[in-house]
Amino acid sequence: MSIVALGQAEFKKTEQLFVSNQFGKAENLMVSYVKDHPNDEKGIELLGDAYGHQKKWDDAIDSYKKLVEMSPKTANYHYKYGGALGMKALSVSKIQALGIIGDVKDAFTTAAELDPKHIETRWALVKLYMQLPGIIGGSKSKALSYADELQDISKVDGLLAKGYIYEYDKDFNAAEKYYKLAITEGGSLHCYEQLTNLYEAKKQPELMISTMEAAFNKHKSNALNYQIGKVVADYKIQLDKGEMHLQHYLENYEKEDGISKSWANYRLAQIYKLQKNKAEALKYIDLVIGESPRADAFKKERVAILKL
Template sequence: MKKVLFLVFFVPIMVFSQTSYEKAEKLFLQEKYTLAKPLFENALKESPNNLKTIEYLGDIASHNNDWEKAADYYERLKTLKPTEANYYFKYGGALGMRAQTGGKWVAIRLVGTIKDSLEKAIQLDPNHIQARWGLIEYYLQLPGFIGGSEKKAQNYSNQLLKISPVDGYLSKARIDEYFKRYKNAEKNYIKAIEVGGSKLTYERLAKLYNEKLLQPDKAVKVLESYQAKNKK
């Protein structure tokens, strides 16, 4: 009798919980983060160490630009599973955004942890592309007197060139843009188009023409070229 009562009361709770979680995932994928958040928070109360739930909540905080909260969630992830490269990448990325928006003293305090987290992601996954992008931005944005370096940014760009040529050329163009070497950036974006041909590569070149080289006609032609190439 006790076993029957256990099944009667416990099984519906399990079904409800699963359905609620699936609803939260669906809302998240639909980018309805405000609706998904309380459902994931309830799920986390029931299962405090569920990695996927914590990651979803961290991603929602990131979408909301709540970088401190996002970093807290991602730190929990890397503590629970210290062998997962992506958790270190997300943690370092969230701290990087905190540093950008929190002022000089916050940035100085976080600099070492950001670098260590992104490097750890690469150590765990030698082919981690996004962590290298993060380190490129890190070395570009950081003032020279606390470690900023184009040479180090170029080093990670060269690594990307070997792992993913399109990311390599895009990152080199990004570095050129940062230092206002716009003609060099143009050449690297063109190489990225030749290697990858994705919509992003065309958009980056068009943006360069439109915003930096002040050649809107060329920007239009680049986008028209992509559309013509991808007509069904």
Template structure:
């Protein structure tokens, strides 16, 4: 009897929360993030552990560059569903952005957790492409003294190549470009274009010609 009473008490709240969520989701998908935010916040009060509401609010906070707020939402998602790779990926992403905008000492204290979050995403989803991309960029951008490693960047790039030739070639191109091996980067970008990455590959190749190889005439011939 008590269970029946509880159901009747909770059911109206669920009905009330769902229209709020649906409205917020519609606004979010239309790119109206500022309008969607208070709707989702209202929905969350009725259902504090609703995963998709938390994720949307985290995404909105990230879009607004409110890193601390986004961290809170994604951290809660990790606790509620520790088997979901994307929650770790998104948590690592906003934590990385916070590190990027922090002073050097604060950033160094966050890098380990950023890496661990992306690695956890890969462990949960061995085919997670975005997490490997993130690790490639981290390892080439960090100085070696604080954990940067070309070897590790190449390792993840090779893994990307097996999962997606386009991403493998593009990521290897980024590595080669970062270390100023421009002809090699050019080759990798051309391979990516041949593999099907016309838009991103063309953009990266044109940027390489224009900004690194001092060949603006070649850049001008590339359709972006």
């Protein structure tokens, strides 16, 4: 097998380990590979990624710094270097973080300059300038300028970025406006999620439900049936609608939906309890306890149902 083919096989195996969350094994594989191929940029990048997945920020920083030095014109290397530095800044004291923030900005700004269409870097800069206190360089106006750049590259990303900026700034009306524009422009599940999360922050469950229903009508994601039922059970509103969506969830359930049938049954038990339907509530909570007999929360719910 040629050196190139060997490298490709190792890289593919590493990426498969990432998918299955076996980051330690991926690290070991790439440590060995990079030791034998110290100038292979792809190997070093994957090693940095393996460190990053495990929050080994110093090691990730070292790997990405090597890449920046080896290929200073590659925007993505600067972006990953800045990202690892930024994550380290979040994990240390504020005094230590002050000594890192300048390097984070430089790395992201360099990446943005090298690649006028690098979306991830501009998103990182939007978030950085919003999250930093003004005294150490935070700036809403700079965040908005990068959101404008995003909008030139990808209109929906620019609109979502502006929604994020205004939501972070507690200007919920402006945030709602931009998230709705993003839905009109792109309409992805992510766009609907951002608007739903905004309504959750504003404690507006009716609008959460209507937004998730609109998302379901467009995307037919079964997971949304559960999420609607959860909001109904948590906020004790629109009980019939919650019951309907949870029943649909159970009827169409697949493992890929992400939430177990036990939790859907639990939410149904809650809704039937709220409807004072003791028999149905007991039926569903007993299904849950049969599947998860050690869960104290489920047992407490059964006690509450018995008191109806």
